Amino acid sequence: MDRREADVVVIGGGATGTGCARDAAMRGYSVIMVDRADIGQGTSGRYHGLLHSGGRYVVSDPRSATECAEERDIVARIHADAVEETGGMFVCTPGDPLDFADKFAAGAVKARVPAEEISLDRALALEPRLNPGITRAFTVHDGTVDGWQMMWGAAHSAQEYGAEILTYTRVTDIVTHDDNVRAVICEDRNGEEIRIDTRFVLNAAGPWSGHVAEMAGCHDVEVVAGRGIMIAMNHRLVNRVINRCIYPADGDILVPVHTVSIIGTTDKKVEDADRLAIPYDEVQQMLDAGEALIPGFRKQRAVHAWAGARPLVKDRRVAAGDTRHMSRGMSILDHADRDGLRGMITISGGKLTTYRLMAKNAVDEMERQLGTSNPCRTADEEVPKSTAGHNYLVTHRLGEREKDRLDDPVICECELMTKSMFVDLMASEDDFQLDDLRRQLRLGMGPCQGGFCSMRAAGLTTTCHKMTAEEATRLLRLFLKNRWIGLWPILYGQQVRQTALDNWIFHGIFDIEHLPNPTDTGPAIPDLSDTDAMDGREDIK
Template identity: 70%
Template sequence: MRTIDTDVVVIGGGATGAGVVRDVAMRGYRAVLLERADLAQGTTGRYHGLLHSGGRYVVSDPRSATECAEENIILTRIHADAVETTGGLFVSTPGDDPEFPDRFLAGATASKVPAEEISVGQALRREPRLNPGIFRAIAVEDGSVDGWQMTWGTVNSAKAYGAQILPYHEVTGIERDGDQVRRVRAHDHKNGEDVTIDCTFVINCGGPWAGLIAGLAGCHDVEVVPGRGIMIAMNHRLVNTVVNRCIYPTDGDIIVPVHTVSIIGTTDVKASDADRLTIPADEVQEMLDSGEAMIPGFRQSRAVHAWAGARPLVKDTRVSATDTRHMSRGMSILDHHDRDGLKGLLTITGGKLTTYRLMAKNVVDEMCQQLGDTRPCRTAEEAVPKSESGKTYVVTHRLEDREADRMEEQIICECELMSRKMFLEEMRGRPSANLDDIRRVTRLGMGPCQGGFCSTRAAGLALHDGLIDVGRANGLLELFLKNRWIGLWPILYGAQVRQTALDQWIFSGTLDIEHLPEPEKAVL
């Protein structure tokens, strides 16, 4: 059994956990982050890509609105390479409440969220695909952010300060010595070994799984309600600005341009299990109908992938336990010394990706206070690696890169302009990674073909370069296609049906993928 000695263990490798381990490491503590799967594979990687201006919450949750507005400015600076400053519009579509825009503007002023009403003509010139029947438009400072890139930038910063980042390490126990946390036990799924980590403090950033993690320490009264939401990616940018309906937050009221696609979201339904999230057919239709209200012709566009994520919502006694739409989006820090008589354990949940850095600051401040140690937070002052220039992301950046190396570099994924060099560098850096792990940082297979062409090239290249053997190449390919299929079957209509049929002919008819030799070791 491997043993590690550290000061702080952070559990959960989403944006919040990454932010906490970075903050802890920058304050000079030894830190280890544990994540049971890949980084940002849970809630952080399963959302619509919005960098909130705060506008969405100026009426429903003013405190969250203010936090989002303040953090938007900070994240745009410290995560410049992951942020696209698209701007945003809140528009009133035919049939919407004509009085809500005035409530919106008043709420924006009160919560200090920058907002300016513009003419309908200005809005239509800015976004020609908008419903010409809109009758009011308000400009805000929404943006688009790559959650995976942001999380990896955060952990790379943490590693530069000495933190250890351990993905695919599932926590199996949190042990105490009397009323004090003393160690965490975890299982390394990649290598099949158990790990013991001696520590003096644990910060639980498990999101919708935070209650289960707290239970491992004997703290069984942590109620986090998973709010399931589905999203659909359309195959190109129908808009270049974030477009919101100017109504009280509801299902399918936002379209976000992210990289080369547009994402519509989202529903909000209580889930019983954050690990098993359905994508109901009626909710898919609801998203398409909602998109049509904002962008006429939305239904005729090609949907390429659907997915579901679980928001970690704090249980609110003021609303029904099933009414997740009206639960607070604010953060909540649980002190298990006060609640459960256990020192050295804090749980943080709620919040939003846009406020991840503030959440980390607040919980690490609380840890320092409990330790009687004054160490100021510096995360707002220092950009993460690759964002030092302050230059934000633009959708054409990969085209620019390929223009520079087109004579030397082979394109592996035409949809996302991923080169051979990009793929192989990631595989060499993480030899135990599966193709989905690589997808989250390179966007492999995230375009219209959904891996139909590029997945076989990727597996073949890794084999050709000696990074994997034949059995593992087969296993990686099969798992990747299986995971792509999960997001395809709910949206099989129109052009995507033809694409999926073609892919099926390639993989079953030509490669007979169902009967390839199995790898000696299961692919996670």
């Protein structure tokens, strides 16, 4: 057994987990953060990219609204390279109740959320594609954020302060003795067992927090998983975040992130956060919702759909299964008070926008229990490679390619990812999947969904001697399989033509299903001529 020691073990590598690791390390604690997969592979990486102004919650959850308004400015400053200051609008579309707009305006004042009503002519001048039938419009300070870039920024900051980040490391047990946490037992991807002796555990496992708590003997931790689906459209239909000015509902946000627009989201309770369906009827619901905001939305090209699970705190005031109306506020559960177990707290709820505040409150509570007091400095210092005031611009990669276009081949034309970007990141990773590099570089996230760039990337893993041809084939097939999950529910229009082309390339030219493969990952791309497979598309998980 590999034995290690740390003052604090953080379980979960999402926004809250990386935030906790950074905060605790900056306060001088030795920290080990573990996640069963890659950074941001769970809930935090499966959302619509909105950096909340707080406007969405000024009526339904004023406390969360105020927290979002305060934290969004901090996040935009310390994660400037991950945040685009797009601005946003709340608009009343035809048929929306006009009285809610008055509640919105009054709620924004009470919650201290900046909002200003503007004329309809001004709104349509700012966003010409908006539904010309809108009846009221307000500007707000929404922005967009690349969640993966933000989380890796927090993780790299934690590492600079001495934290150790262990990805693909699954927690299998939490050792307790005399009502105190003593150690966390993990297993890495090679099956090697790791024991981390520790003084404290911060359980930031999101919708899986209940399972982690049970390992320490703490039962009935009620974190409800609320599944939501989102769809990325091929290009920016708007340049500001557009919200419907109604009580939070399904499909009421359109977010411009990087070069695409994302419509979201639904909200359904699920029992298993590891199995998230993308139902065909919900896809249609999102397309209809987009049409209400942007006439002609359905005629635009959809490139990918995905689902995420929100970790919502169970609210007995809300009907069972009604996750839409559960609070988005954060919850810190003290297991010493609740279960008589010292040395562990569970953090759940909250928003990605408030991740830093959640981490601060969690580490503050840990210090209270340990009898220590160190100031939180996470709001004062930018993460590595980020400079306050120099926020992300959607044109940045185009500008960078002007400098190296003759010297550095482009591997992914959709996202303007170059060979050096891929090779440099690959060199820094000891063990990886192509999807891990995708999350940091946006490999295969454009209209072709990996149809052209994935084979090039797989080839580079062998020419750079990072893996054998057989290993590269296995990762390529897994990469394409994961891309396909988000394509299956949205096969219509131009994306059908693209997918058919990809199918011909991989089946007809490369015969990918028969390439040497040490581990069977199942079909990389379903054969489009297989009518039985096509008939089952609504059941894809």
